[in-house]
Amino acid sequence: MKNILAGKLENYKPLREIVFETLREAIITGQLKAGERLMEVQLAEEMGVSRTPVREAIRKLELEGFVVMIPRKGAYVADISTKDIADVFEIRAALEALAAALACERITEEELEELERLLVRVAECVEKNDLETLIQVDTQFHDVLYRASRNDRLVQIINNLREQIQRFRTTSLATPGRMRETLEEHKALVEAIAARNVELAQRLAQEHIENAENRMLEAIREEMRARQGESS
Template identity: 90%
Template sequence: MKNLLSGKLENYKPLREIVFEALREAIINGQLKAGERLMEVQLAEEMGVSRTPVREAIRKLELEGFVVMIPRKGAYVADFSTKDIADVFEIRSALEALAAALACERITEEELDELERLLIRVADCTAANDLETLVEVDTQFHDVLYKASRNDRLVQIINNLREQIQRFRTISMGTPGRMRETLEEHKQLVEAITERNVELAQRIAQEHIENAENRMMEAIREEMRSGGGRKA
């Protein structure tokens, strides 16, 4: 916890934003775990700041679904149920389809070249069975697509939804055969966008997210059967 703000205080953002981003990152990467209580005084002391930016950050995290406030008990890191995850994926599949459709109409040649380069990196990660790097490259791939939509509000909403389930992504990507499926789905999506085929791009983007959801749910159900115990 003491390194949450390491290297972050040098930028010129307001302190409340820096604290918010640090706490959100800690939740996403599992440093702050689901169900863990967020104590304002303790966090402020560990981060070397006053309670005010911590309090403001926790409120914003609650609005974005990362934190739940329990009356007379305080703030806790949100623990996603399988229904919560399904709800997020349901929204994401529709928004990803919209982003793909807009990208078909608005993407630049430079962005298409960038997608092609990222496809090569996805293929390399798949061949090397490098799950950790693949998750990073997959994020970059989707970021290019979102940017190509030229709709900042859409990008903001999708990123928020994606971040809420970021901690579960390796579960989906790590299931047998999913890395290779992801590569093929990405290739098909780039082809459809290159051809400016809006209908096909929408369908592939939606199926890509639905496939990721199905893989994740299979893994979670298996974990529950083996006694891992995520709530339903």
């Protein structure tokens, strides 16, 4: 935990915000696992800060759904159910469609060129089967689309939803054939936006998120069945 915090203390954000972002990153990346108890004293010692910013960070993480508070027991990393994931994706699909529609009307030529460059990088990742880099490039791709919507509040809401299920992203993209499907879906979406075809862009953006959801839930259910088989 201290390693994550190191280097971030030099920026100009308030300490409570740095601690919050550090803990959230640890949850998203799986360093803090679902069901793990968050001990204020221990976390404060590991991070070299007082308990106050840790306590504030845990409260904020609870509001965002990353942490659950259990009476008389304390704070625990939230264990997201398949129903939670489906709910998040349902909302995100609608918002992604909205972002794509707005991007059709507001995107700049420079942003379109940036999307084209990112498509080339996605293709390289697919050919190399480089999942880790693909996740990073995919994030950049969607960030450009969100920015092109010119709606800061929409971007904020989508990013919050995306972060809640970020820890399962690898599960989705790692399913057989999903990396190449993602590339083809991205290409089609960029073509629709470049053509300023609002209706098509909306449909493709929604389908892209729905496909990612289906792959993710399928992989999670398969993993659950495997665990049940091991325990029987």
